Amino acid sequence: MNTTGHIERDDLVLFAIQLLSKEETAVAAAHIEHCPECRGELAEVQGDLAVYAHSVDMQSPPAEARERLLKQVAHEKKTVPIDIAPEPEPVLPSRAFGGRRSLTEDDLPQRSFAGKIFPWLGWALAAGLAVTAGNFYLQRTALQGSVAEQKDQIAQLTTDAATAHDVMETMTDRSAMRVTLTMAQTAPVPQARATYMADKGMLIFQANNMEPLQPSKVYELWLIPANGSNPIPAGTFHPDERGYASVMMPPLPKGVQAKAFGVTIENEGGSQTPTMPIIMAGT
């Protein structure tokens, strides 16, 4: 909160991008709920974030994604209320009585109110039951779809959990080895940082200002073991248009102490042995 009792703009931005702690988020949310001024500012920040999000490199989703969505949409069909038109008066069957004109309703004895209503009650009940049964069926179908989808989500979340846990452990462990790789050249200088936990075989690598490569080429990261054995490939990467690149948690053997890390340029698909020269190295 600032001196005027509102949320600082800096913190409002952090709230919008979900970077505040749980406690801070709760305090901010409670304030925003009752403060039109902060709510207005938050909407402004969200608008800015929406514009910023649109600066991302556009990628089309796979064609199957559309099919998958529409299938799921069809699976979860909605029940839209329908206006039921009043039932038309039933036409009485015409029965001929030897030479007489057909029998009409006027010819029938007057029925009591109950006599008129009860026959229709049965039909109304049947129609009501049919509509209810239909609704139950649709609800059941929707629930089945929802359960299947949640099962998929749980499986995905479990996998994500394991990876995220490893990433966080590697980034925050005080005993992790942190290496900065640089190249002595004029600006902008390509620079990279490797964070490595030898006993767990976990590695995070982030690079900036990397030069673009020919389409058939790729950068490859190498772990150079301290025991003098052959360099171990630790993942390939392409920098984005701003020269930023990262390699997160490549598959590495556990317990290999690193003497250094290096980067080479290889053919697309990577290599099992480094092709000289090593363009970036760090110990």
Next chain:
Amino acid sequence: MYRETGIVNAPPLSTQDDASLLALVKRGDEYAMASLFDRYSKIVYSVALRVLRDPAAAEDVLQEVFMQIWRSPDGFVATRGSLGGWLAVVSRNRSIDALRRKRPAESVEEIALASDYNLADEAERNMMIEKARSIIHQLPMEQRKTLEMAFFDGLTHTEIAEMTGDPLGTVKSRIRSALSALRKAFTA
């Protein structure tokens, strides 16, 4: 198609505005849902892919976001700005949740945004994208990187401060300044 939706002499779904399509979705119109997907799936998927760097995970977020529209079209109302902008922010937040492997921190209904851009119009959308990219490219490097790390990489300001060696306050003000610069350039 229009016989099914009950709209007579209506324009093709692909040219209808977002509010009309959402109204049709509310009534269970699957064609309207397909039109919204065709219009916004690219931005939703691109944002998710940038955050998650995993096509399969990004596709899951894409499905999740659009199914949210199908199930609760009322979650978005016209007063909340453009649907495209709203979806881009929702996609980012859902992706970060997936990255941090936690339950959605908020329901999508709670996100309100102020935006005057008509992102339903493809030409205007493309113009806005180009302008945003150009402005971001002109931001000071440290502001650009800090915003990118916070928004797309999902790093907390503490993590960014540790990685860059900058004080926490500097990280926070860089994020805010980058967004302010973006808005100023758009409103100028």
